[in-house]
Amino acid sequence: MSFWDAMAREPSLMQTFYGAMSGDSKLVARVLVSDCCKELFRGVGSLVDVGGGTGTMAAAIARAYPDINCTVFELPQVVPDSQDQEAFIGLPNLQFLGGNMFQENIPHGDALLLKVRKFHPLVISKFNHLRYVLISST
Numbered sequence: 001m002s003f004w005d006a007m008a009r010e011p012s013l014m015q016t017f018y019g020a021m022s023g024d025s026k027l028v029a030r031v032l033v034s035d036c037c038k039e040l041f042r043g044v045g046s047l048v049d050v051g052g053g054t055g056t057m058a059a060a061i062a063r064a065y066p067d068i069n070c071t072v073f074e075l076p077q078v079v080p081d082s083q084d085q086e087a088f089i090g091l092p093n094l095q096f097l098g099g100n101m102f103q104e105n106i107p108h109g110d111a112l113l114l115k116v117r118k119f120h121p122l123v124i125s126k127f128n129h130l131r132y133v134l135i136s137s138t
């Protein structure tokens, strides 16, 4: 059983983990959507946050750039609670898609966002053909 599957069996652990991830993303998102990073988003019409957790980062981008269509691609067990968050209602350019990045095709996007500590070779091979990869690492 994977770490993620094991965690899915412990709702309180899930809440703590994804809450912590979201808190970190709030900080990083403040920089990413500030004027200093505007250039990164030039020409980007669609963005996929791969393993985007509860959507904090994608939502910040969707709010700052209403013309960018943002998708959070996450494990199916994380999506239902995430997409129902009240803060995301009224963000027409934000959607969630459940899937496993190692088993399924990552949806197409002009830009992919992936927050990891180190790259898994499988992930790199999937990203090779893409135009942009925005990386944020804690």
Ligand SMILES: C[S@@+](CC[C@H](N)C(=O)[O-])C[C@H]1O[C@@H](n2cnc3c(N)ncnc32)[C@H](O)[C@@H]1O
Pocket (backbone or CB within 6 Å): 004, 021, 022, 025, 050, 051, 052, 053, 054, 056, 057, 073, 074, 075, 078, 099, 100, 101, 102, 115, 116
């Ligand atoms: C380090 S957390 C980062 C979460 C989010 N990007 C953030 O910054 O808050 C890694 C994320 O990848 C997701 N994840 C792990 N394995 C995955 C897979 N095979 N396919 C899709 N998402 C996956 C986890 O559910 C988790 O939300």
